[in-house]
Amino acid sequence: MHITESLSLMDKLNILSDAAKYDVACTSSGIDRSGNGKGMGNTLAPGICHTFSADGRCVSLLKILFTNECIFRCAYCQNNCNTDVPRASFTPDEVCTLTMEFYRRNYIEGLFLSSGILVSPSYTMELIYQTIYKLRNIHRFNGYIHVKAIPGADPLLIEKTGFLADRMSINMELPTAQSLRALAPNKSRTTILKPMRMIQSGITQNRYDVALYRQAPHFVPAGQSTQMIIGATPESDYQVIKVAESLYQNFELKRVFYSAFINVTHSSQLPALPGGPPLLREHRLYQADWLLRYYHFQADELLSETRPDFNVFLDPKCDWALRHLEYFPVEINRADYKTLLRVPGIGAKSAKRIVTARRMNRLDFADLKKIGVVLKRALYFITCSGKMMYNTKLEEDYICQNLMRDKTQIPKEFRHSGYEQLSLFDAEHLADFGINANKCSSLL
Amino acid sequence: MYTFICENNIDGIFTGVYDAWASRYGHKNIRLLSQPPANYELFQEYITVIPDCNKSEKVARTLKNRLGEEVHYLICQAILANELTTRKGGLDKADCVYRTIVLGLAMNDGTKVLQALGEPYVHRVFELSRATEAESHHLLGFLRFSELENGVLFATIHPKNNVLPVLGEHFTDRLPMENFLIYDEVRRLAIIHKAGKHYLIADASTLNQDIIKRYSEKELEYRRLWCAFFDSIAIDTRKNPALQQQNIPKRFWKDTVELSGTHNEKIP
Structure with a gap:
């Protein structure tokens, strides 16, 4: 010293x-x-x-x-x-x-x-x-x-x-x-x-x-x-x-x-x-x-003892939602606040706004967009007045494949940083997180 | 159809709301504009609103009593927003304010009017209000004072929206015993605050540009210390200019000390 x-x-x-x-x-x-x-x-x-x-x-x-x-x-x-x-x-x-x-x-x-x-x-x-x-x-x-x-x-x-x-x-x-x-x-x-x-x-x-x-x-x-x-x-x-x-x-x-x-x-x-x-x-x-x-x-x-680490490819909320599809789809005009919070793409602020805004009029997807819901993530998990946004399947592989196309899942700064060079994107690694490599081949 | 052309400030638009309401033409037949239209239309009667403090005061009082302090505050904030930079081609600000007030007064509980986000005009008011709020919150942090020779603290800002009233409240509360001046170079307005008094907003188009460049002796030293701190606090292995720029957008850089890139030149 x-x-x-x-x-x-x-x-x-x-x-x-x-x-x-x-x-x-x-x-x-x-x-x-x-x-x-x-x-x-x-x-x-x-x-x-x-x-x-x-x-x-x-x-x-x-x-x-x-x-x-x-x-x-x-x-x-x-x-x-x-x-x-x-x-x-x-x-x-x-x-x-x-x-x-x-x-x-x-x-x-x-x-x-x-x-x-x-x-x-x-x-x-x-x-x-x-x-x-x-x-x-x-x-x-x-x-x-x-x-x-x-x-x-x-x-x-x-x-x-x-x-x-x-x-x-x-x-x-x-x-x-x-x-x-x-x-x-x-x-x-x-x-x-x-x-x-x-x-x-x-x-x-x-x-x-x-x-x-x-x-x-x-x-x-x-x-x-x-x-x-x-x-x-x-x-x-x-x-x-x-x-x-x-x-x-x-x-x-x-x-x-x-x-x-x-x-x-x-x-x-x-x-x-x-x-x-x-x-x-x-x-x-x-x-x-x-x-x-x-x-x-x-x-x-x-997480649990058997799954001790987070999915590198998906954020924890999407990851949870994919493993619990039995809770979905959620009806925007009816679901309570805590249920809304669990939907990927709906944050605390937008959940609050949905709860107050739907008292005045029924909400549709255009309203949700204005309220600030991230529809590219939420659309697989929600219905407005009983209808889904597009004709999507409530199926783990299908949703996972689509969610991974969303570039914000791994923020830009990490995608281009050294972390990626640990060859995270090989098929074996995907399998570790229960992601079907064949279906995601377009991403690799 | 009748179109009321208001002045683009709180008094102007509130007077417009008062006149439009008092005209009894019926809400459907009325439109408000916050600036003269580019093209005048046929079969449309244009009425220019002359701002009147008494009328505007009455509207403000009604808003506070019937719709609550919070709604009044948010509507004022929306009026201070610059509609040209907040989603171009949106609905007119004055008209949205008018329709929101009409809706609010028709509701049983007017304090909830801004929750009706499904209505396009309410949503627009909400959006404009948020624009002012977001920018003023940014500037609470990004604004930099410099100490002048005479001990006055001086700051220049270039905001998109008219954020001076929000900044005035904040800094008067924060620095009660300082003399300070915040100059909005875009609108050529300034907040003037004298130690121990309340602040006022004044026209600053005749501001003496020489005095504001004469810094006190200590000023450069503290700038240098601040820049040194700013440089040494960053962790090299985590360097991330994109994230930095996302968090403090470039348009604020020129008014800060540490990012303006001029601090090195000024050091003798």
């Missing part, structure tokens, strides 16, 4: 934003708070993206580490104490000035502060606390703040921080305790789940306090989130979404983020990924994540 003396603010920002970039969460959502008329800042529940970096990801918060002088040695992390990267630390004042000046110019929506472990977890948490205390109380910053809770830090410090931040997160890092033990020897399931549980009960308790006293301070009002690395360890998609589901159900998390593994440390413990990071897999996991959160799906409906 080499620590350079007297770095300029520019150098520090370069080092510490570069060190933070593998953290996925950059959302500013979950809380509506209007300005207080004196300080600076407000927040909007849907969040605001301020720009998009060259990798196409949203930049909403000033995402930095407080320091990357870390004493931990997590194998997957470029800041672990054995790597040879330049090290730097901000001072609380520098973080405050940067945040305020960027926010004033409408560059950012707030601050995302994470950190490497300097000296000890509690020492680091104390520094983070001081920083956001200054930001809130001296600079009167009223915008969005997302902070990481450091695993193993003093619970009191985490609680004090929670009253100043909007969202807190503790990274799961890896889906199973076993992998965590192998790759992150300084962290354990307990040090991660304990503070997570603590924040959860804090939020629940705070809900009562706020109901009782309107002026009571809010504790982590935008909820907590977490992140898992995908593809560094041999877990299946089924294991990953089971973990995500239990986090949503038992820990009331707002979001679980997935990050396709990138081998930055070139450690021998980790897989080399010649085809680039598993972006398509990450994409499928996010699609499934949405199904869990907004579409009333259960993890066990999507």
